[in-house]
Amino acid sequence: MKRLMIGNQAIARGAYEAGVTVAAAYPGTPSTEIVDNFSRFEGVYAEWSPNEKVALEVGFGASMGGARTLVAMKHVGVNVAADPLFTMSYTGVNGGLVLVSADDPGMHSSQNEQDNRGYGRFAKLLVIEPADSQEALDFTRRAFDLSEEYDSPVMLRVTTRLCHSQGLVEEGERATVPLKEYRKNEAKYVMLPGFARLRHVEVEKRMARLREYVETSPLNRIEWGDRSIGIITSGVSYQYVREVMPDVSVLKLGTVNPLPEKLIREFAGQVERLYVIEELEPVIEEQLKSWGLQVTGKSILPRVGEYSPELLEEKLLGTVPRVAYHMVEAIPPRPPLLCPGCPHRGVFYVLNRKKLIVTGDIGCYTLGALKPLGAMDSTLCMGASLGTALGLEKARGPEAARKTVAVIGDSTFVHSGITPLIDIVYNQGNTTVLILDNGTTAMTGHQDHPATGRTIMRTETVQLDLEALVKAVGVERVRVVDPLDIKQLEQVLDEELAFPGPSVILARRPCALIDKSSRARLTVDEEKCKSCKLCIKLGCTGVYWVEGEKKARINPDLCQGCGLCIQVCKFDAVMEEGAR
């Protein structure tokens, strides 16, 4: 019987059916559900690694050790893992290894929209791209055979719209794949220059073999229709093409690197006008042009953002959607914001009041950059807050350090905040680092990490002690505060900013979405409310402004009773119910 699955679930299933026994990942939208789902199968090992580089290195070891191995990450995670990836292209595999790169066109939940098909060409990998959940399962399963056949990691490239769309999937049986023998082979796995030079020759031979393979690969197919228009496409764009142009001829590519040149030439030769429809970069189009083919792509389609059936209709058919109804009135936007009761809110309220330079990082707390809290000056990549703060200080002098704070979450700190902290100590910076320790990887849906003391397999483990770690790298001043205690937080922050030398403040309180402790019920005494709107400036949906009455009021369905509004009210108008 067919089942509905999001693409990520189908990838996990495909890996399971391929006989994969080891999987590693760091959570990141849109990839998170892949290894999360995989970890629920019987008889497999899965882990949340501290970061993507470690995940791929664990994958390398597992593959060398003979197991079929799945490694998954979001597109920018591949940047972190790029170092082992490029050289693993040289070593090749023992047990098949598939690296899933989950790209995010449109940046639903990312800091950039890089096109990781580029990595396929750069690192010389077979890159395959499914177009729906069934293909996600089938292609993943097939990818492990190809990895072993061509002695190479295979990249399965997917996008948000595939990862998070459900489609019907026919499941298969799990293949019995015995662990391959491990044999020491330094010429293959020790990448000293002398060995690596020989492996590079092997890589080029492999690419030649892969170029042959893709010409007849069942992952590519031609759907002949009206031959006046021929479209070459892949991934979810294929679905949009089929939706809006059901009658045209389509070459649907499942292998996007290397490209099947003969197949493409044959297709191009039989259609009058040739188009390439690919989101983001003209990876396919530019190769076709380099072969001298006449093709239309990015001259009419955007390089920016996600595609849609609507967009193809507009750009290719010149039709605009028939909109039957619309509001004349302007509709205010609704950006995401920190949840009611979120411990980060206390931190950003204080940082905003103090008008500090705040170097930020990647997580829910990046939302602290938005109004009304608006307390963030930079966000670059995972772990960047610490190095950025040090750089600012080195450029502007120690005085700047007294007005600068680096803000990073617990999971992000473990991911890549430790080495820059060592840099701060080593190079005698004065940075004040705030670790927002909510005890989880919140943004991606509450995954465990080394400092939570639990694994993805739902077992207890050694809990990384952040205070001890920070002290061990040489930070002498380590403070622990409650981020919802504004006075305490302000005082500690003042002391640590004034202190010449590095310090770490652990602002510790569980994420409001997982905190199961009982909550106070709050209310506003309308007599005492002086309409100053200080509580409204917390940017919390738990308290709202009643324009007609010029009073603040608590929304009891949303309020988590965190008490921040009680602390910011100068007229004691907000209180716990029954305290009046």
Added chain:
Amino acid sequence: MSGNTTNILIVGVGGQGTLLASRVLAQAAVDLGHDVKVSEVHGMAQRGGSVVSQVRYGPKVFSPIIKKGDADVIMAFEKLEAARYLPYLKEGGIMVVNTDKIDPLPVMSGETHYPDKLEVKIAELVPKTVVLDATAIAERCGNAKTANIVLVGLVGRALGMPRESLLEAVRGLVPARAIEVNLRALQHGWDHLDQVPVKISD
């Protein structure tokens, strides 16, 4: 319906339970033998942002996303989101508006105001508008958080889905301890359509 495909757009605010609603409708459509695609929102937008899930079913579905002017039904968990996605509704389509009002950040901070009487304005534009306080109905069923399933009951029936398929989908998708309250919510949503008889085939 767009050709033979039925399109349901489910809009709301992150955290309101739009994902579960889309999954129940999709599962019911699968049980009826349709090809089904569902597009969901995960990640940052779930943090109180504007969210949209899309359910499409029919003999063969390609795109997981719905074009503007092509939704047979919009199921709005919140009034402002109903207004925002109105251009997606097909001529003659059904607009279901839950009367929940959640101020977005620019309204909370006083930069702009929340438009007045949105449900009335929508009803003036769209003949097949159903306005209901699903949250209040859900509360009467025993849990305000089942407002999503109240809406599923109503929309599922308006689309001509058999009640048993919807009940079965709910049973399969909610945790065991919450099944009873959700089945009550589904029934209340189903019954609510008696008061506002709109049907997709009308």
